[in-house]
Amino acid sequence: MSTSVFPDGSRQAIALPSAQISIVVPVYNEVESLPRLIEAIASTLQNNRLNYEIICVDDGSTDGSADLLRQIAGDRTDLKAVLLRRNYGQTAAMAAGFHHATGQVMITLDGDLQNDPADIPRLLEKLDEGYDLVSGWRVQRQDAALTRLLPSKIANWLIAKVTGVNIHDYGCSLKAYRSELVMDMNLYGELHRFLPALAFIEGARIAEIPVQHHARKFGQSKYGLGRTFRVVMDLFTIFFMKRFLTRPMHVFGLFGLIAMLLGMAVGVYLTFLKLTLGEDIGNRPLLILAVVLFLMGIQLLSFGLLAELSMRTYHESQNRPIYRVREVIGSKLEH
Numbered sequence: 001m002s003t004s005v006f007p008d009g010s011r012q013a014i015a016l017p018s019a020q021i022s023i024v025v026p027v028y029n030e031v032e033s034l035p036r037l038i039e040a041i042a043s044t045l046q047n048n049r050l051n052y053e054i055i056c057v058d059d060g061s062t063d064g065s066a067d068l069l070r071q072i073a074g075d076r077t078d079l080k081a082v083l084l085r086r087n088y089g090q091t092a093a094m095a096a097g098f099h100h101a102t103g104q105v106m107i108t109l110d111g112d113l114q115n116d117p118a119d120i121p122r123l124l125e126k127l128d129e130g131y132d133l134v135s136g137w138r139v140q141r142q143d144a145a146l147t148r149l150l151p152s153k154i155a156n157w158l159i160a161k162v163t164g165v166n167i168h169d170y171g172c173s174l175k176a177y178r179s180e181l182v183m184d185m186n187l188y189g190e191l192h193r194f195l196p197a198l199a200f201i202e203g204a205r206i207a208e209i210p211v212q213h214h215a216r217k218f219g220q221s222k223y224g225l226g227r228t229f230r231v232v233m234d235l236f237t238i239f240f241m242k243r244f245l246t247r248p249m250h251v252f253g254l255f256g257l258i259a260m261l262l263g264m265a266v267g268v269y270l271t272f273l274k275l276t277l278g279e280d281i282g283n284r285p286l287l288i289l290a291v292v293l294f295l296m297g298i299q300l301l302s303f304g305l306l307a308e309l310s311m312r313t314y315h316e317s318q319n320r321p322i323y324r325v326r327e328v329i330g331s332k333l334e335h
Contacts, residue, residue: 021045021052021124022103022179026093029063030111032218035072041117042078048121055080056111057097060087091192098182106177115174116212123176123209132181132204135167135196136174136211162239163197167208170196174211194238201242248311252304260297266290 023041027034038054045052056079058066066083073081082096094108107123109115119136126134141152152171160166170193177199184202191198196206244251267290273279281287 020104021050021120022097022101022106023052023054023120024094024097024101024106024108025054025056025111026059026090026097026108026173027056027061027065027069027111028059028087028090028093029061029065030218031061031063031065031068033111033113034065034068037111037113037117038072038076038079040113041120042076044117044120050124052078053080053101053103054078055082055097055100057082057084057093057100059084059090059093091187094192095187098187101179101182104179106179106182108173108175108177110173112216113218114214114216115172116214119174119211120176122211123174126207126209127176127178129207130205131207132178133196133199133206134176135169135206135208136172137167137169137208138172138213139210141213159194159197159235159238162235163194163200163242165196165200165206167196167206169208170194172211191234191237194234197238197242201245246311248307249304252300252307256297256300256304258297259293259300263290263293263295263297266293 023045025037025041030037034056038056041054042052056069056073058069058081066081069079069081069083073079080100082100084093084096097108098106105124105127107120109117109120115136123134123136152169156168156170159170175195177195181199181202181204185195185198187195187198199206240248240251266286270281270284270287270290274281
């Protein structure tokens, strides 16, 4: 397997022949796990006589994972190694893997051997029932109870309530997607945790099946309590995208009108006190509140208009439709 050199000096492995199944594995400092993981994936898919490719995306590892991937990719015809220039995060690594995949179905799993490749055929069977995304559910997680399991349970409950997508395990990386669904989703920030919610926004049919989960054998976990803030912030993004992506004026305009009406009501009340009862209103906090509410309402309405223009630019510049068609049934009329 050879590489191509681009004008900017970057190198990229030549694409493998088109595959039906693309396995995308984000990798960050997993040098001990990689040989076993690649062999386990290949063995499972070969035993099931599946046409496949494995895409390992090294996300700026510092433990020799990139060098090992470069070596293994030179010896195997079923492996494509995508080496990122620095650590961009798991979302960017997944997006890079999706971009370089050629399969009709894409499957993601972690590179730490905690996800079991033996579950891949079961994901594919469920996908064949007509679903667009099948997510794994780690029923018996082999992680620390206080730092991993408890925060995960709380996060899963909160995400399900906010997004309306009721699956048990958003954090499980073992998922199967139809390629056309992945092509419809743009990933930014830390949104890999919310892929089922993003898929739901695109009109996907989603299922969940129990999968195995093993204790980590090598290295250390890359996750901790520090990700809680990022999850909460991204959850606000997902909620807004789900409810107001094509109509941001509905949320900004609503709060803007409420603020303006409250400001006007307070202003009318103060005017009544001044003109009718002759009271001094110059030093009353209510006067400041009325002005602040009115100005806030004007600002929110302005934000809404700007957001509407931004959304139109977003959809039109990418030729992105505001709807998704699952299928069209019926023949064309003949003239």
